[in-house]
Amino acid sequence: MSDKRDEAETNDIPAGLLALDQQLCFAVYAAAHALNRTYKPLLDPYGLTYPQYIVLMTLWEEDGRTVKALGATLGLDSGTLSPLLKRLEAAGFIHRARDRSDERQVLVTLTDKGRAMRHEALSIRMEIGKATGCSVEALTALTAELQTLTRRLETGEAHDDAA
Amino acid sequence: MSDKRDEAETNDIPAGLLALDQQLCFAVYAAAHALNRTYKPLLDPYGLTYPQYIVLMTLWEEDGRTVKALGATLGLDSGTLSPLLKRLEAAGFIHRARDRSDERQVLVTLTDKGRAMRHEALSIRMEIGKATGCSVEALTALTAELQTLTRRLETGEAHDDAA
DNA sequence: TAAAATTAGATTGCGCGCAATATGATTTTG
DNA sequence: CAAAATCATATTGCGCGCAATCTAATTTTA
Numbered sequence: 145m146s147d148k149r150d151e152a153e154t155n156d157i158p159a160g161l162l163a164l165d166q167q168l169c170f171a172v173y174a175a176a177h178a179l180n181r182t183y184k185p186l187l188d189p190y191g192l193t194y195p196q197y198i199v200l201m202t203l204w205e206e207d208g209r210t211v212k213a214l215g216a217t218l219g220l221d222s223g224t225l226s227p228l229l230k231r232l233e234a235a236g237f238i239h240r241a242r243d244r245s246d247e248r249q250v251l252v253t254l255t256d257k258g259r260a261m262r263h264e265a266l267s268i269r270m271e272i273g274k275a276t277g278c279s280v281e282a283l284t285a286l287t288a289e290l291q292t293l294t295r296r297l298e299t300g301e302a303h304d305d306a307a
Numbered sequence: 308m309s310d311k312r313d314e315a316e317t318n319d320i321p322a323g324l325l326a327l328d329q330q331l332c333f334a335v336y337a338a339a340h341a342l343n344r345t346y347k348p349l350l351d352p353y354g355l356t357y358p359q360y361i362v363l364m365t366l367w368e369e370d371g372r373t374v375k376a377l378g379a380t381l382g383l384d385s386g387t388l389s390p391l392l393k394r395l396e397a398a399g400f401i402h403r404a405r406d407r408s409d410e411r412q413v414l415v416t417l418t419d420k421g422r423a424m425r426h427e428a429l430s431i432r433m434e435i436g437k438a439t440g441c442s443v444e445a446l447t448a449l450t451a452e453l454q455t456l457t458r459r460l461e462t463g464e465a466h467d468d469a470a
Numbered sequence: 471t472a473a474a475a476t477t478a479g480a481t482t483g484c485g486c487g488c489a490a491t492a493t494g495a496t497t498t499t500g
Numbered sequence: 501c502a503a504a505a506t507c508a509t510a511t512t513g514c515g516c517g518c519a520a521t522c523t524a525a526t527t528t529t530a
Contacts, residue, residue, distance in 0.1 A: 168446050169342055169435070170361060171453035176339035177382055177487080178460040179332055184488090195516060198333060212478060219340055222479050224517050230480095231515080248478040248525045272332070277459040283331050286456065289449045290334035296440040297341040340517080347518090358486060375508060385509050387487050393510095394485080411495050411508040475528065482521075491512075498505065 172290075182275050186268045190261065196232055197265075199225075203238065203254050204262050210249045219298075237261060335453075345438050349431045353424065359395055360428075362388075366401065366417050367425050373412045382461075400424060 183194045192200070202217050203209070209217075211225055218225075229252060232238045237258035243249040276283060346357045355363070365380050366372065372380075374388055381388075392415060395401045400421035406412040439446060 167450045169346070171450045171457070172335070172339050172342050173361065174382060175453045175457045176335050178457045179335050182460045183332070193515065198336065219337060221518070226480050228516075250479065275460055275463065276456060278456060282452070286452045287330045287334045289445070289452070290338045293439055293441060293449065294334070294338045294341045297345045297438055300438065356485065384488070389510050413509065477526070496507070
């Protein structure tokens with residue numbers, strides 16, 4: 145109860161440590177939202193959301209995957225994917241069908257419309273590239289750092305030279 | 308209708324361009340989720356969600372702000388903040404009160420519990436630092452790059468040397 | 471082979487995040 | 501001063517994201 149100053153720091157909590165942590169987690173949080181907002185007007189004309197677009201991108205890489213395989217790639221479970229895929233199917237981008245050889249599985253395949261969307265994606269990509277305003281090198285570096293961060297957070301592997 | 312190969316690339320769409328764009332937006336997307344998942348078990352004991360924790364952090368920086376001021380800092384509107392703050396108040400972390408001098412505004416202030424939570428946050432910060440496994444320099448650099456990206460996406464200022 | 475365990479998806483409930491709208495309070499205009 | 505415009509916040513609706521639960525299909529095991 146000895147703290148009366150609310151700004152910058154309080155007692156034994158170093159402001160720098162607080163700030164860095166705050167900045168990192170908030171920076172990722174804010175960047176994700178900013179990207180989402182940038183994509184929104186580009187995807188709206190097609191009736192797609194950003195997560196739906198990401199699912200289409202993974203299908204462009206490899207079509208005909210199961211829900212589980214998609215979830216493994218995207219880090220999402222069926223609670224998120226089932227309704228999302230249902231909407232993508234209703235919009236005509238994909239087709240879902242139970243696997244004949246294992247009726248538990250659902251195979252997700254692109255429709256002609258889903259494949260055609262890949263061509264539209266070219267202009268979206270260019271718009272995003274312009275919006276980031278960053279060089280290819282900067283974006284590549286940033287991507288790599290984020291991937292490293294994500295991998296470490298997911299695997300729990302430490303390096304113990306952090307703050 | 309001339310594309311029959313679904314893998315890697317199709318016709319005139321260069322695979323590299325697709326891949327970089329896909330990697331960047333997905334990297335931010337995945338990192339945000341990974342951070343969220345890392346925070347979750349640390350915040351669960353306090354009954355806090357990650358966005359609620361972020362709101363508390365901004366209040367630790369400067370207490371007694373209006374909903375609008377919080378929204379400006381966090382990039383969130385009242386549609387998100389109103390119910391979130393309602394839950395934070397129900398949980399006893401903050402107090403909301405109409406501004407006497409301008410009844411349109413609602414002032415958000417920390418309670419003793421909300422201020423005390425800042426001390427608990429120290430161990431959370433250390434856990435997150437360990438989980439990232441990155442050096443302070445790496446995290447600082449990553450944060451700066453993300454802030455640049457976010458600023459450019461939000462302001463729409465281009466640099467026109469992107470892909 | 472029958473029972474138990476595992477697996478893949480779907481469903482439900484809750485908390486964001488955001489657009490659209492609604493409600494009061496304040497300020498601006500006429 | 502009264503009507504109109506603006507402003508701050510709240511509410512509603514929809515789509516994620518995730519935990520928990522449910523169902524049906526397959527595999528394991530006894």
